[in-house]
Amino acid sequence: MSRRPSDYDESDVRIRPSRRGSRPRSKDRPGHEDAVPARVVGVDRGRYTTLLDEGEPGERTVVAMKARxxxxxxxxxxxxxxxxxxLRGGPDSLARVVRVHPRTSVLRRTADDSDPVERIIVANADQLVIxxxxxxxxxxxxxxxxxLVAAYDAGMDPLLLLTxxxxxxxxxxxxxxxxxEVPTLATAASPDGDLDPKGIAELTDALRGRTSVLVGHSGVGKSTxxxxxxxxxxxxTGQVNDVTGRGRHTSTxxxxxxxxxxDGWVIDTPGVRSFGLAxxxxxxxxxHFPDLAPGTGQxxxxxxxxxxxxxxxxWVASGKAGPTGAERLVSLRLLLRSRAESD
Known part of the structure; x- marks a missing residue:
């Protein structure tokens, strides 16, 4: 037997509870005026190792996660x-990163010249050690x-280190x-197998007072x-593969x-097999080829x-680009062709 509408009352009606609260969501976000400045010194799977009170008696390492x-x-x-x-630091503490201050420089690379996704390697560095x-x-x-192109594009000073x-x-x-006129340094192994102290002393002088990033292929001796x-x-540290001639990744x-x-910072980066400039x-x-750029005037x-x-x-034939100008011109044109093909 069917029921008439008049037979229903309020107890027969089921109301689906709303998932949204009655309080309207505010677009305002906390200003975090009490945020304490710190430097990020390591990143690992969503956790950021930071240095707090840098240079002060209370300097300490604090692990943090990114705020929503x-x-x-x-x-x-x-x-x-x-x-x-x-902000106490220690294994049982976890802070939150609520602000990223403006960067003075950003070193970027892509997987290749056709990759639209750029990867930021480090921030706020002023010297690139190749x-x-x-x-x-x-x-x-x-x-x-x-x-070198990446360094000049980022406004960083390059330094070529030969091992x-x-x-x-x-x-x-x-x-x-x-x-x-790129500064260059060379290091060599001493008879006992260690690196020559003179080369390390010269490199230390070149890094003093600066934030320097070391980049290079695996196996070139960066970590050493x-x-x-x-x-x-x-x-x-690792060894070079005798078959492929390539180094094994040691820094992850x-x-x-x-x-x-x-007196300065050095940033070690994982070895790279390519350095895209998309x-x-x-x-x-x-x-960014300063030995060739003046020749484009004509x-x-x-x-x-x-x-x-x-x-x-x-320009190259006249010798104005130096004794290796022809090789440098080949390098420039290979890079330009790679970019043209990707575009």
Whole structure:
């Protein structure tokens, strides 16, 4: 028997509870005026190791997580941030990163020249130390050229560090970069197998008072150098594969280490196999080849610098680009072609 509408009362009606509270959601976010400044020295799976009260008697390491209000904003080694929460430090404390301060510089790279996703390696560094071995593994000038472009694009000063100079004379290789006036240093192993103290002392002087990032292929000796610069760093070291001639990855994440005497920072990064420059404007790439850029003054309007009418060929032939100008021009054009193909 069906019921008439008049037979129903309020107890027969089921009301679905609302998932939203009665209080309207506010768009205001806390200002965190009490946030304490800190430096990010390590990143590991969503946890940020920071240094609090840097240089003060109460200096301590604090582990933090990113606050929800930061959204998808990335945090990298070298960032200066604001912390709230448990700031005691120690294994049982966890703070929150609520603010990322403006960066003075950002070192970026992409997986290759066609990758639209850029990866920020470090922030707030002012010197890029390009580490390459003279042998075992063999040096790759194209990689060095790419790192130089990335350094100039980020507004960082480059420094070329050659390792294993006891195996090969660095002089001929350095001639390639003489016209650029890029500072260079070389380290060699002593008879007892350790690195020559003189080379490490010169490198320490070059790093003093600066925030320097070390980049290079696996197996070139980055971690070995870092362990000598910072004796308690404990960075893992590896060997070069005898078959492929490539180094094995030993560092899995970037880490900032303070030099002895608290006079500068060195940031060790994982070894890389490629250094994409998809984030660099193709029209500005030639400007980052300072030995070749002056020769573009006679180029026709709209010159791509990779065509028969390009004036760079005459510039190189005249010797104004230095004895290795032809090799440098090949490197520039290979990079321009890679960007053109990706575009």
């Amino acid at each position: 209000e930061l959204g998808r904003k990335g945090i990298v080694v070298g960032d200066l941030v604001g912390l709230v929460g448990d 580490v390459t071995a003279l042998a075992n593994p063999e040096p790759r000038p194209r990689m060095i050229d790419r790192c 294993k100079a006891d195996l090969v004379d660095p002089g001929p290789f350095l001639q390639r970069y003489a016209p650029l 150098v870092v362990n000598l610069l910072v004796p308690d760093a404990g960075r893992a 994440s970037a880490v900032a280490l303070r030099l002895p005497g608290r 984030h660099v404007d193709p029209t500005s790439i030639v400007d 180029c026709p309007r709209g010159c791509t610098h990779d065509e028969p009418e390009c004036a760079l060929d005459d």
